[in-house]
Amino acid sequence: MTRELVVVGHGMVGHRLVAALRDRDSTGTWHVTVLGEEDRPAYDRVALSSYVDGRTEDELSLGTHDDPLVDVRRGTSVVGIDREERLVRTADGETIRYDALVLATGSVPFVPPVPGRELPGCFVYRTLDDLDSIKAAARAALGRPVPGRRSAVVVGGGLLGLEAARAMRSLGLSPQVVEIAPRLMPVQVDEGGGALLRTLVERQAIAVRCGVSVAGIVADRGRLVAQLSDGIELDADVVVFSAGIRAADGLARSAGLAVGERGGVLVDDRCRTADQHVWAVGECAALEGRTYGLVAPGYAMAEVVADRLLGGDARMTPAELDMSTQLKLLGVDVASFGDAHATTEGALPVVINDPVAGTYAKLVVSDDASTLLGGVLVGDASRYAALRPLVGQALPADPVALIAPGAVELGADALPDGAQVCSCNAVTKGALREAIAEGACTVADLKACTRAGTSCGSCVPLLKTLLVQEGVEVSKALCEHFAASRAELFEIVAGAGITTFSDLVARHGTGRGCDVCKPVVASILASLGRGHILAGEQASLQDTNDRFLANMQRDGTYSVVPRVPGGEITPDGLIVIGEVARDFGLYTKITGGQRIDMFGARVEQLPEIWRRLVDAGFESGHAYGKALRTVKSCVGSTWCRYGQQDSVGLAVELELRYRGLRSPHKIKSGVSGCARECAEARSKDFGIIATETGWNLYVGGNGGFTPRHADLLVSDVDTETLVRLVDRFLMFYVRTADRLQRTASWIEAMEGGLDHLRAVIVDDSLGICADLEAAMAAHVASYADEWTGVLADEEKLSRFVSFVNAPGSPDPTISFVTERGQQVPAPRTPVLIGIPEVGS
C-alpha cells in the first residue's frame, strides 16, 4: 500500500529529497505531498544574485517534479503539526495525514533588532520576491531627480552580505557594507585574510566599515539614514539586511520537537528527530546540535533521508559535513577549509602574506607539523583544489613550500587514494583512478562517470593532473601536421609575419596538411588581414564553402546570401534579390538571421549572380565563412511602442564593423531594443539588450546543438564602451579559441570562466586590451568585400568553372524537381557505396 510522505518546504534541499526518493522508489512505496510557502517552483538560491544580472526565474528553476506520485502545492503555509494523529494543518485550514514527515523549512534571514528596520526601503536578501522588491526600489531611487549617487547600506559583511553588495552595485547603487565583526567574512577567513579581502573588495567600488553595527534607521526626506554605533550616519536609498540566517524551526518548536542550543530541529546522524515519523533536512536541521548553512551538507541530508525512507541504512558522514568553501566574490578568490581558525589544540598556523601581490595564504598544521588541519587563501585560491583533500593527511612537503609563490606544484600524486578530490560529490582519488583505468580519458569522461567536478568545478584542474599522472596524454596538437594548438599557431603566424601555409608547415609542421589544419591556417591568415582569401596559395586552403564563397548544398550546388545588415532592407533591395533569384531559377528562403538565402546555383553561375548583386549595392554576407554572420535586431525605438533604444541602428553599426572577421567558428549576434528581447540576443555569441540608459552586453550564448543563454558581461554601458568591449571580446576569441569552438564552449573551457574573461577584457588584467583594440581597428580599416574582389580579378574568376575542359557545361548529375512552386534537388538516387567496377 502506498504510504504518504509530507515534505514541508520547497527549497533546494526539499526538492533534492523528492528527486532522490522518486529516483529510487521504483515500486511507488511513497506518495509525496510537498507544501511550499513561496508561490514558485523550487529554484537555485545559491545563484540568487544572478537574478539581478538578468537570469530569469525560469533559468534559476530547479525543474518541476512531473510525476503522478508527487503533489507540489505552492503558496501553501503549514501552521501546525499534530504528531499524535500524524497530521499537518495548512493556513487554509486543511489537514493532511502523513506516515512520514520531512521538515525542509530552511532558514529565515536574521534581522538585528534595530529601530527603524521595518521602514519602507529596508529589505532582506533571501528570496526572488525580496530581489524583485529591491530591484523596484533601486529603480525608483535611480529615477529620482536629485543630484548625487544613490546608495545602498548592506548590513552584514559575510558571504551573503558581499553577494548583496555586488548585486546592489549591479543595480546601479553605491554599496556600503557594515560588518559588526572586525573583518569581512569572519566565519571563513582569519584576521590577516580579512584585511586583504577588505582591500580587494574596496577596490571594487564597495565601501566597507568593520567593527561597527547599525544602531538605528530613520526616514529622511524620502531617503533613509543608517545611524552607526560609532556615531557616523550613512545616507541610503535602500538598506539590505544580510547579517546571517536562523533555522526556521518554529513549526517544530510548536509541535514539541527538541531544538538545538542555537536553534534548528535536533536530529541524529540519520536526520531523524526523536519522533520516528519526523525527519529534518537542510538549514532547519541541527545535526547533533549544529546547523549547516551550505547547500552541500543539505543535499547529503536529503540523500540520507531518501535512503532511510526506502529502508536503507545511510548515515551522515563527517566528510559530508565539510564546511570548506571556495568562491570568487567580486573577482576576489577566497577559500577556507578544515580548521581554518586553528582551534585544534596545539595547532600551528603558517602564514604567507603578500600585500603587494594581493595574496594571503595560511596553512594550519598539527603541533608536530606532520598533519595538515586546514587553511585560508585570499586573492589566489588556485591551490585550494590540491590542498583541501590533504586535510587530515600527512603533509607532503614543508608547509611554507606548499603556499610560497612559485612553490612546489602540488600534484595529485601527493594524495592518498582515500582523499576526496571532489568534495561536492564525495569522489575520492581512488574512484577517479579506477574510472581512468576503465577507460575515461578526458575531464568530460570523468565528469560523466564519477560526477567529480560537476558542481563547483574547483577540482577540475586536479582532474587534469590526475589524467596526466595516470598516463593519459592530453594532446593539444591540431592534427598530424602540427603539434601546436590553434591558439599557438595564431601567435606563431602573427609573431613571425608568416603569409603562406607552405612557409608555416615547412618551418613549424610536417607533411602537406589536411582538411583540419589548412582551413585553420586559412582562417588565421584571414583574421590577420593577409590578403584576399582566394589569393594565391590561400585558395587551396579554403574549406568547402569558402573555396567558392558560397554554401555547398548536398547535391553540389551552392546557396547565395547577400549581407542585409541588421535585417534592414529596402524595397528596391528586395526586388533585386527577387529578380536575381527568378532569372537564375533559384529557390529562396528567409533565414533565421534575417536575410534571404538563394539555393540551387551552379558553381559557374556564381560570378554572374554576384555581378548582379554587387552592381545593386549588395556585398558578401559571409554565410559561407567561419566569420561574423549576422547581427539580428528587433525593430527598436524607431517604431516599437516599447523600444528603449535604436536596436536596428546599433545592429547595423555592429554588423558593418565586424563583417568579414574570420574566426575559429561562426559568430552570431543580436540586438534587442528592450528587455522583451524580441531579437533573441541571449542566444547569440554576443547579444545586446537595451536598458533605459544604455546597453547590457551578454556573451557566450548559443543556439544549435547545445543551447545556452549568454551571460551578462557588463550592464548599462554607452555605445562607445559597448563597441570597445565587443572589439576586445571578439579579438580575444579569434586569438585564443580552439578550432570550431564557439564562444560558449570557449568561455566554459577557459580557466576561471566568465570571471577570467571579464578580468581580461573589462579590467585589462593581462594588459592586452590596447593590442586587441588595435587589431580590431586594423580589421575594420582593411575590410573589403570578397565578392567584389573576385569579380575584379580574372585569375580568381577563372576558377569558377564547372569543368576544366568544358567551362560552361553544367554538372550533369544536378537535376531539380518542383516543390511548392520552387525548384529543389531531385530526390537522391541510391548511391552505391563500395568498390566501383572499372572496365572489364
Added chain:
Amino acid sequence: MTAAVLATWTPVCRVDQLEPERGVAALLDGRQVALFRTHEGSVHALGNVDPFSGAAVLSRGIVGDRGGVPTVASPVYKQVFSLVDGTCLDDPTVRVEVYDVSVDGGIVALRAVSQRVGR
C-alpha cells in the same frame, strides 16, 4: 561502358591549368573526373563523384597528406581518399575509381586503370 570512354589515352587539359593542391573537374563523355596536382608536382585523377553523398564534388576537396600518402578530403562529409589508389582512408571498404595519368608536352591525358592491367 566506362572502359570504352577511357580505353585509350585521352587528353584533358594543360598541366599549367592545375594549380598545386587545388583540384579541378573534367568532363569526359558524360563522365566526371577529379584532377589533382600535388605540391611536389605529381598529377592524380580520381572519379569526381563522392560515394558518400553522391555529389560530383571530390575535385573541390582539400588536398593534403595522411602519413605521407597524398589525399583529398570530400568537401561534403569530409571522408579522406588516397590520391594514389582511391581508397577511402576512413572506411577502407569504399573506394573511388582511379585513372592512369600521363603528362606529355605539358598536356595531361587520362585512361582507365584496367587498360594497364590488360597490357
